[in-house]
Amino acid sequence: MNAADFAADFAADFAAAQLTRATGAGLDPHAYLRVAGEPASLDGWSEALIRTARQYAARAQQAVSPVTAGEYHQAAARWFHFATLAPHTDHAHACAEADAAMGRALTLLEPGSRRITGPTFTGWLRGPAGAPATVVVVPGLDSGKEEFHTVTSALLRRGLAVFTMDGPGQGALAATTAVRPDYERVIGQVIDALGVDRVGLIGLSLGGYYVARSAAREPRVAAAATVSGPFRLDWDAVPPLVRDIIARRAKGAEAARDFVGRVDLTVLAPRIDCPLLVVDGGQDTIPGVTNGKPLARLAPRGRYLLVPHGDHLLGNAQPDWLPTTADWLAEALTGTASSTSG
Structure with a gap:
């Protein structure tokens, strides 16, 4: 060839x-x-x-x-x-x-949407001004605030305010910043800028790790959901293409290896006090990536949703997890699921 x-x-x-x-x-x-x-x-x-x-x-x-x-x-x-x-x-x-x-x-x-930017993030706050709760949508390694439109729409339909964001190494900030494992500091700055007492989080792909870590270390996180998030990464087993993406987002191979070495929720998972929903696709098999089942098992209030035919990010199975996840977040944050769900 x-x-x-x-x-x-x-x-x-x-x-x-x-x-x-x-x-x-x-x-x-x-x-x-x-x-x-x-x-x-x-x-x-x-x-x-x-x-x-x-x-x-x-x-x-x-x-x-x-x-x-x-x-x-x-x-x-x-x-x-x-x-x-x-x-x-x-x-x-x-x-x-x-x-x-x-x-x-x-x-x-x-x-009525508002652009909000802080030292380590930028994004859009959307939804009603008097919303009973706010959810932050956290993107993954090579995603950004423009990607998860269907997730955001599902949350908005349930009457929640939604902040869609780019953090370090993501979206609009990818060219000027590098990924960082201590994402709870970013989430803390987001909560400060939003001016709310508590938030829900939903993180997708690597954003699931960011969300779980933030839920363990930021007490203002009231509920969290992860979708196709890694529990742990193994640099030597991760495919070369993925290693290359991480290296570009980390601004170098050495920084990337160090970053991957810190993606491990074994110690942090038991410290997650808030309700946690972990969503995985059964067809999501990436070498070097441990999926979320151990996270749900170790978190005191963890719940596991496995969609057997779902792939990474479960774009091939949205009806099987997205309405349920949006309802779960609405109920966890407000005590009731919205009547507009579906």
Whole structure:
């Protein structure tokens, strides 16, 4: 096999692996298959997604309705974000465009939303001003606030306020900051900036580790949920592609190895006093990653939800976990599940 054929096969495999993650975040699956099926390299895959994002942004400029314009900007934000997932490429420009497109979308669709930025984070507070509780959506290693639209929407439908954020090494901050294991300090700054006494947290992928760690060390966390979060990482067993992503987000291989060595919840899990829901997909098998079952077992108020056919982030099984998880968070924070759930 020559180099061009190898690159094409690798790009095709990578594109296929991102399908359920993309559809779970709200990208149209037919559009994704059409766009992602064309490129012959990972760089081409990323460029194809960026072109698609710009097409949606152009439609937004031509729309006669503010709602339509906002929806097109929202779609552009997601496509720009997904373009950043390709390894070995510079994503700073696409991250910035995703951030700007999301801002334009929320200005039109949710004019009451507020941008809040602190020393280690930035994000959007959405939902009713008099909401009975606030949930912080925490992204993972290579995700950001533009990705988990369906999770945010499910929480908003239940009457909760939702803060969607980028932290160190994530989204809009990826180019200028590095991932850090002590994410409870970031969450503490977020809670201070939100001006609330308590919050719920939901973390996805590596964000699950961040959330569990924060729940163990930040007393203002009143309830927490993890989705496809690691209990422990083993650097030597993690696939090279994942190690490369961690190294880019940590700003170096040595920093990445040190970071991975600290991702272990064995000691912290028993210190999580608040209610904790751990969601795993049975088909989520990444070498070097221990999934969340030990976390649910060790946490005093832990509950485990396993979706046997779910993959990483369970984008292929959202009806089997997302409504239940959103209801669980609403009830844990307010004492009752919203009547608008579903």
